Amino acid sequence: MIDIYLREEFYAYDAFHITKAFFPEEEIKQHIGEEREKLLVIEKEGAPLVELDEAELESLSDSVLKKQKKSFVNKKIYKELCKYTGKELAWGILTGVRPTKLAMKKVEEGCTDAEAENWFRENYMVTKKKAALSVEIAKREKALLERLDYKNGYSLYVGIPFCPTICSYCSFSSYPLHEWKEKVDAYLDALCKEITFVGKVSKDKKLNTVYIGGGTPTTLEPEQLDRLLTHMESTFSYEDLQEFTVEAGRPDSITREKLEVLRKHHISRISVNPQTMQQKTLDVIGRKHTVQDVVDIFYMARELGFDNINMDLIAGLTGEHLSDMRHTLQQIRELSPDSLTVHSLAIKRAARLGRTEGYREQISEAEELSQMIELAAEYAKEMDLFPYYLYRQKNIAGNFENVGYAKVDKAGIYNILIMEEKQSIVAVGAGASTKIVLPKGKEIPDQKTGDLKNIVRVENVKDVKEYIARIDEMIERKGEWLWR
Numbered sequence: 001m002i003d004i005y006l007r008e009e010f011y012a013y014d015a016f017h018i019t020k021a022f023f024p025e026e027e028i029k030q031h032i033g034e035e036r037e038k039l040l041v042i043e044k045e046g047a048p049l050v051e052l053d054e055a056e057l058e059s060l061s062d063s064v065l066k067k068q069k070k071s072f073v074n075k076k077i078y079k080e081l082c083k084y085t086g087k088e089l090a091w092g093i094l095t096g097v098r099p100t101k102l103a104m105k106k107v108e109e110g111c112t113d114a115e116a117e118n119w120f121r122e123n124y125m126v127t128k129k130k131a132a133l134s135v136e137i138a139k140r141e142k143a144l145l146e147r148l149d150y151k152n153g154y155s156l157y158v159g160i161p162f163c164p165t166i167c168s169y170c171s172f173s174s175y176p177l178h179e180w181k182e183k184v185d186a187y188l189d190a191l192c193k194e195i196t197f198v199g200k201v202s203k204d205k206k207l208n209t210v211y212i213g214g215g216t217p218t219t220l221e222p223e224q225l226d227r228l229l230t231h232m233e234s235t236f237s238y239e240d241l242q243e244f245t246v247e248a249g250r251p252d253s254i255t256r257e258k259l260e261v262l263r264k265h266h267i268s269r270i271s272v273n274p275q276t277m278q279q280k281t282l283d284v285i286g287r288k289h290t291v292q293d294v295v296d297i298f299y300m301a302r303e304l305g306f307d308n309i310n311m312d313l314i315a316g317l318t319g320e321h322l323s324d325m326r327h328t329l330q331q332i333r334e335l336s337p338d339s340l341t342v343h344s345l346a347i348k349r350a351a352r353l354g355r356t357e358g359y360r361e362q363i364s365e366a367e368e369l370s371q372m373i374e375l376a377a378e379y380a381k382e383m384d385l386f387p388y389y390l391y392r393q394k395n396i397a398g399n400f401e402n403v404g405y406a407k408v409d410k411a412g413i414y415n416i417l418i419m420e421e422k423q424s425i426v427a428v429g430a431g432a433s434t435k436i437v438l439p440k441g442k443e444i445p446d447q448k449t450g451d452l453k454n455i456v457r458v459e460n461v462k463d464v465k466e467y468i469a470r471i472d473e474m475i476e477r478k479g480e481w482l483w484r
C-alpha cells in the first residue's frame, strides 16, 4: 500500500499517476488537505519514499507560475522514485495520453529536431528514444494534416456497438450480437436519424474523414451495411473526403458479400484485426475465429481491390511471450498490410500478475512486454511501415504506448486527428463522444479543473436501448454545440 499525503489538491493528479507508473500493482491512497508538516509525503508501507518541504518551492521566484511549481514537484517525485526503484520511466513525468501533441507544438514553433527533443527531455524527463519517436511522429503528422482545412472541415465517427462475441480484455461498451439481433434495425433507425441531423447542420462544413467503428461494424448484415452507407451518401457531400475507414475488425464477422458492399460504397480503408496469430491465444481470449480466417479474409479483401488494409495487434495477451510475438509478426510480414497498429495490454497483465507474483517478477514481465513492443517496431521498419501516430494508456504498467505504423501515404488521418485534437469530430451512435474544437478565443472552463480549454465533449448514452429511446435528446444535445 502506498499513501500520498498532499496539502494541495492541485498536485494530486500528477502525483498519483507518476507514482502509479512506478508501482502499477500497488493500491494507492491519497490524503489531500491533511495537516502535515511537509507539502508532500509519499509512503510505502509507512516508510517515506518522497518528502517535499514548502521551503523547496519557496526557493522558486514569486513570478514562477503555478504550472512550473507543479513541474518542480513532479520532477522531485520522479527522481526520488527512480532512486528507490532503480528504474526510469520511458515517458518520464508525462501523465497525458498524447505525447505527440506536445511535440507538435515545438515542431510548429519551428524548433529543430534536436531542440524539440531536448525540450521534451528537460521538461518531461522522457528518454532520448521516446523524445526522438515523438518528434518523428509529430513531423509526419504535421505533413499529413497540412492537407486539411481545420476551420471549415470536420470528421465523422459512426459507432456500431455490436460484436460477434465479447473479447475477454474488452474495455469498450460492446454488445454480443446474438442477444441484440432483434434491436439492430431499430438501432440503425435511430443512428440514421442522428446522421440526418448532423448532415443538415453541417451543410457549410467540409467533411474530411469518416470512421465507422465500434464494436464491429461488419456485424451488420450486408443489407444493413448497404442501408447505412447509402443513407450517409445521400446525407453528406464527399467532395472533400480524404479517407473513409470501416473497422471491419473481427474476421469472424467479415464475408465476401459485406466486403463487396464496402467496395460498392468506395470505402478507402479497412481494418482486419487479428490481435495475435497464435491460435491458442485466440481460443482463450474469446475470439471465435482461426488464424487461417485472418489470412483468408485479408487475401479476399486484397482480391476485391482494397489497397489500404490495417491490422491491429496486441502485445501482452494472456500467456504470450516474446517468441509468440515474433511468430505473429513473421506471419503479418507475409501478409504485408498497409498499416499496423500495435497496442499493449499492460493493465490487465499487471493486474493478473499482481495477484500471483512478486514485484521483481512483474518488472521482468514488463521488460518482456517492452521487448515485444520493440520487436514490433523492428518488424514494422522491415515492412516499410513508419510510425505515424502514438498514444498512451492511463495507468499502464511500465508506461507503454500504442503505436500506429503505416506505409507512405497509407496513414490513417482520422487516427491522427483523434490524437492531435485540432479538428472537431462529430460522433454518432450509442456511447459515441463528440469532440468540438472551439474557434480561437472561445475557451470555456473545464468542469473538473477550472482551467480554460478549447474542447467541448458531448457524450451520447452508452446503453443501446437508452440510445434508441432517447435519440431526440441526443440530437438536441449536439445541436447546442454544432456549430456555435
Ligand code: SF4
Residues within 6 Å of the ligand: 162, 163, 165, 166, 167, 169, 170, 171, 172, 174, 214, 215, 216, 249, 250
Ligand atoms: S472486437 Fe473489440 S469491441 Fe468487440 S468485444 Fe472484442 S475488444 Fe471489444
